[in-house]
């Protein structure tokens with residue numbers, strides 16, 4: 001069970017949505033999937049994920065605006081503040097100010113003709129934020145789908161710092177990853193590209209071109225791994241500290257005399273085993289140190305954004321207390337993207 005399932009906020013959300021079940025993350029995700037699948041079934045024709053998004057937004061009374069430059073931002077802000085007679089929209093610029101704030105969702109003051117709530121989301125596509133636009137749109141849809149109390153509004157932020165700490169933001173990202181690559185639409189594309197072959201970075205690029213070139217490579221990679229029929233672990237490696245060093249660092253910051261800060265080394269920053277991998281206990285722990293001889297370290301230490309692959313045995317990955325990972329031969333495909341290494345780890349036979 002995901003530790004998020006035990007978080008009081010997430011348990012509270014499941015209760016407020018009147019959902020039963022031990023695993024609150026799974027019941028909430030199941031609830032969203034069910035609502036969305038019903039909308040998909042009622043649709044006459046869906047050619048692409050964008051068609052489907054339009055249908056979902058219509059059902060949810062949600063309008064999503066993308067903001068590509070500062071002028072557009074000011075226009076939206078003034079127009080909504082005026083039309084809605086609500087000064088909260090005047091603060092839109094401030095809401096999207098942070099480098100890590102990707103979107104804002106507002107509940108509108110007026111109900112629609114059927115007496116239902118209406119929503120408007122603004123997705124920031126200025127600068128590098130544009131790369132996350134597809135994902136941010138689905139993140140805001142996830143908020144709409146799981147809304148249960150009016151006083152949660154006027155708005156919600158989507159920013160990276162919150163996602164690190166806030167369990168609801170984390171869950172919304174999980175829902176966005178699930179719904180933006182909804183199984184009945186995504187699986188045929190993945191299977192068409194994959195055939196009986198092993199998942200590679202090239203396959204992911206092919207799937208992305210066919211399914212939705214607007215989705216980021218990383219979001220598509222996550223979805224390909226999650227839906228692949230064979231056991232796969234996806235890891236993201238970069239410089240990091242072990243838990244005890246993090247504690248040490250926090251403690252030394254409270255001390256008066258300066259001490260040498262702990263040195264970060266190449267570690268697993270994120271690890272995801274897909275369904276087939278979880279069934280067989282095939283996993284790599286988060287925070288685990290990446291051995292210097294691994295292809296992941298080789299790719300990380302290269303000055304270029306390169307790809308490489310190698311067969312390794314996970315049993316040779318040792319922690320400082322002497323324990324090791326499962327003794328199993330794997331193919332590791334590694335790719336460096338913006339200073340981090342993404343690795344697709346699959347069994348060799």
Ligand SMILES: [Zn+2]
Nearest residue numbers: 156157158172
């Ligand atoms: Zn959010």
